Amino acid sequence: MYKITVLPEGPEILSQPGKNLMEILRGAGVFVDNPCNGKGMCGKCKIKHLKGSLPPVSPGEDSFLSDEEKHRGVRLSCLVEPRSDLTIELVQKEKKHEVLTTGYLPEFKVQPAIWKKTFSLAPPTLENQMPYEDIFVQATRGDYDWRLLQHLPSGPGTCTAVYSGNRLIGIEKGDTTDQLYGLAVDIGTTTVVIALIDLVSGRELGTEAMINAQKNYGLDVLTRVTYAQEHPEEGRKQLQAAIVDSLNEMMEMLCTRYQVDPDKIYEITVAANCTMLHLLLRVDAVSLGKSPYAPIFTRSKDLPAGDIGLKASPGARLYCLPSVSAYIGADIVAGAYVAELSKQKGNVLFIDIGTNGEIVLSHQGRLLSCSCAAGPALEGMNISAGMRAAHGAIEDVKITPSGIELKVIGDEEPVGLCGSGILAVVRELLLHGFMRKEGALIKRETLPAEDYRHNLLVAEGNKRSVLLSGTPPIAITQGDVRQVQLAKGAILSGFYALLSKAGITMDELDKVIIAGQFGAHLPAESLIGTGILPRGLEEKIIYIGNSSKTGAYIALMSVEAREEMEHLAREMDYMELSASEGYERLFVDCLAFPVK
Incomplete structure (x- = not known):
């Protein structure tokens, strides 16, 4: 059995031989970033090897580690098995994350499923020895579980009955009607x-x-x-x-x-x-x-x-809350309800952008939905310097001839790029001619030395990137651009597929509603500038925030709204993009970036 010591403040873990280091850490509740679930495909699960024996760096590890990282003892935890007691240090520290909790709230009828009423237990007498249960049943008149009798006091006084609809779910001593959460x-x-x-x-x-x-x-x-x-x-x-x-x-x-x-x-x-x-x-x-x-x-x-x-x-x-299909879940049903899609007049496109891009089109009272595999790139994963929206993440970028301006969450030193920052970089690269419409970065040697772009472009062999920050070095690579391009193509093709199914064009859209944690941080200039949305929709974009949480709140506060959400889920049509005729050609066409 090996002892694994995790610095700076981690536990000492005992583990049998035969497990890789990531499995050992995960089993002990120690978090190591692992977008690919330990398959050795993402290069994110880095740790620093301080003491003990590990196998030599494998070709799989070598492709993800720089010479400097290997010199410092950085390894991929999913690709190494301990050969002795180990001391390691976590490379990535958990940071405070920015999480969206608010959103637009439509009007609805307030009628919670949960309610209370008081009742009195009269004292029995020698002449009338009615059991307290019978008194309680007469007073509450609700279906109940016998275990509630364990909470019924054996004496006279005021009690409170708690209901969920017509179902009795609780009995409390005294009047607790003002305490309902x-x-x-x-x-x-x-x-x-x-x-x-x-x-x-x-x-x-x-x-x-x-x-x-x-x-x-x-x-x-x-x-x-x-x-x-x-x-x-x-x-x-x-x-x-x-x-x-x-x-x-x-x-x-x-x-x-x-x-x-x-x-x-x-x-x-x-x-x-x-x-x-x-x-x-x-x-x-x-x-x-x-x-x-x-x-x-x-x-x-x-x-x-x-x-x-x-x-x-x-x-x-x-x-x-109800779902529609495997990839149109209750969060999207909640969002469609909050956005009042079934009541919208005209043509309205709703999208929640994340690992998947879920899209709903409201057209003449009909709701048509699809889900496109945007991939994890837009949430910072599968990006060489990607991270979640935490302190230290670059969330916006401006490139000018005099330099690069970075907006960093928490006003800290930048350590990586979150999703909105990644899109901002791609937007700026397109705006300033760093890349062509097919997504290829231009070659540094094609630019004169006095061109401000010359010093920002980096080439290591056949690999090209654009340097954003020097300490630590943060760059966006050609591979990162390709990941964003695939996500962009998936989302845009989903839009066009739904519109084609309904027989309308982008020009006929009246509104584009953006929902969700990630979408709320995407300015129109990034959505349009990267081609996720076509030009001409700038003035039609509306943000409604965390509509999933808002929908959960409405369901908590309104039985009627629950019934409407359940009806909405049953009535919403789902379109499987991969089974749609001509979708592959559409997807390829949507990969092209907009260039001036």
């Missing part, structure tokens, strides 16, 4: 947002957000599904525990901050993509990762929150 939750692939709601007033007391803890098992849905498939005994259990433990932790933080008793939280509503809902409920998600992509379920779910380990009121309910 719920949680609205948005579970994204990358981030999780939870809001504590006062169900009496409808007021949001506060929010908590964190990175989805399932990141330890892969940074996108497919790598997490693959992990569950490759670990049939423990995979689903581990993925469920990661998200449930996070929700319980955030719930405890909110309750402590706002002095709310967790036993007074009676309902939790969740909007998430279809895969995240399967993993939350520990339902097999393997079918979502392979053709024909048929999910186990898409309907809404209403179940006891305690069934999956959520630590709220003993009778608390968990409501999961």
